[in-house]
Amino acid sequence: MHAWPASEVPALPGKGRDLRIHDTSTDGLVTLDPGPVARIYVCGITPYDATHLGHAATYNAFDLVQRVWLDTKRQVHYVQNVTDIDDPLLERAQRDDEDWVALAERETSLFREDMTALRMLPPEHYIGAVEAIPGIVPLVERLRDAGAAYELDGDIYFSVEADPHFGEVSRYDADVMRALSAERGGDPERPGKKNPLDPMLWMAARDGEPSWDGASLGRGRPGWHIECVAIALDHLGMGFDVQGGGSDLAFPHHEMGASHAQVLTGEYPFAKAYVHAGMVALDGEKMSKSKGNLVFVSSLRRDGVDPAAIRLALLSRHYRANWEWTDQVLRDAQDRLARWRAAVSRPDGPSADELVEEIREALADDLDAPAALEAVDRWAARQQAQGGTDEGAPGLVSRAVDALLGVAL
Template sequence: MRSWSAPEVPALPVTGPEVSLHDTATGGRVTITPKDGPARLYVCGITPYDATHLGHAATYVGFDLLNRAWRSAGHEVRYVQNVTDVDDPLLERAAKVKVDWVELAERETELFRQDMQALRVLPPDHYAGAVESIPLVVEMIQALEAAGAVYSVDGDLYQSATADPAFGEESGYDRETMLRLFGERGGDPDRAGKRDPLDPVVWLAERPGEPSWPSPFGPGRPGWHVECAAIAREHLGAAFEVQGGGSDLVFPHHEMCAGHAQVVEPGARFAQVYSHAGMVGYDGEKMSKSRGNLVFVSALRNSDIDPMAIRLALLRHHFRADWEWTDAELFDAVDELGRWRRAVALGAGAPAAPVVTEVLAALADDLDAPRAVAAVTAWVDATLGTDGLADTSDPDAATAVLAVVDAALGVLL
């Protein structure tokens, strides 16, 4: 599948610190220093049944900071993202609006590309759709069968969750919480015939009126979790550095992904770090299609809002925090962006070296974008002289600040 065009990223004259991230599985910090080869990142992508809302944008901008922080630290990065271009929510939406599901998926995926490009999110090296990855899924299911972990319920194939001895370690949830979340987030804990209510489906047998593909198990389509596990293993190998996504993916999605992969390759932790972005709310609730409280990136762009102001509004919140979007958030960011641009337009300014150091240090510290933004704002305040004393002692300040804001924060001034 085609990704989107990459923005130019300026090279910085200094090297940033090694990146440390909060790991959901352990609850602690992990400093990630790839020893052989690139730093590897898998971020779960969209199910393209609707446009990109600000909750999506916050997640992908958050992990874009990780991509950039690794590059600032001198590492090559291999980034993979999927598109779940066949799944129940997509098929249900297509039927409801009476549009071909392929057409809907292609249209919304293209809109997502445009939104990501406008927000200057670095594109993945491999952008893989579920449909094109069905051969990889089939191979993984065959490996799970060989391990004795797969069984059939009326033609649908399930994996025994407990076939992975580490099941539950990624989320740390108790069984009661797992059962509740599994039912709320696309699972089928009440299906008769399953050996355990928490067992995930890996292959859905053909249903009337739904798309299907041939396989050794009969015609059908892949389950959600096995799709990501197969794509990640194919492009990143075992025990890659970071699996990322929204906090609503902690369970069941990331737990089940790990379970599939760890049965196929026992003893190898699927990802070294599991990192999760917070949820963005609107009107007092998490943004979601079911609540109808979505703010779309494309709608803001079409109303002449500078995408860099949207990105800056997102950066003013830590990527792991839950927070609420308001119009005031956006217009504050519009004003802040204008002040940043006025400061760099002067050319000379307050000393830039401390700003560069602080921005890189902040992002290496669990992607602390608010701290980095505060450092730039402090430089802007000193340069514009908000206290009545403008500082233009560094003749090359603007060049250095422009470069670090672009390279590390992804904001083009």
């Protein structure tokens, strides 16, 4: 599966700072110190609907992580999946009387278009669950053969008790985990499971549903969590720098994935930091496909909204915050974009060297994009009020805003 084209990231003078970011597993800030190549895995979409602003906010956060690392002169090895086979996809295809493969391909293509328009840097490896199945099957077999998985009516479940570190990613208690499991695709009430929280690794073939050869597992399809584990281990290995996604993935997805990988390899941890973006709401409720309260990036683009304004709207809220999308949020972003473009269109201006360092400092401090925007606002206000004599300043501001914030002026 191919990703989307990369926009050029301008080079800036000097060097950025190491990133200090909130780690869910410790509930505190950690300073990331990758080697020459920083490794990040971000969970991708289930392509049964278009990219909504909740998606965009999440991928915007991890795009900033990449940009901070690139500014430290590191390379970035970024991997993202596409869950192109799962119950929600099949249910939507059945509802709309559409082939599930065609649905997945169409929505994945639209996602690529949205990411390109928003100037999100693409992953080096963009892997679909279906294409990962040949690598998933042996992992499930290994877990089963090691006694860390068991069969129930043909389905294969992972035993969470096989991992002594289970629960350390989300830090939830058993009652909360059980409730979230039921809410987020698990089946804690299924009779016969050794532990209600045990997640499915391999679902035996169901009538009328697609299935694949699972060797000794029989025909079926993979569970959600093992998909990402197989892809991450294949392309990043254990102990990569950041596992990222929305805050609703901390449990069960990232918790279960970490346990799968740790039992498979005997190593700990799966990722050095678990980083989660907040939820975007509309009309008082979390924006989600199940609720149908969505604002789509593609719809905004069709209405003529500049993607740079959409990105500025996302940047105006801290990535970990839960916040609500409103028309006013977008209007404020459009006004800000107009001010910035007017400021950099002049032939000279106030020195921007200090501004570049302010943006770097803000982003290195747990991706504080709102503080970075305010720093650019101050420079633009000085430009409007008094101008300046530095002929290179407007160009430097444009390059810095592009390189570090992903906004093209």
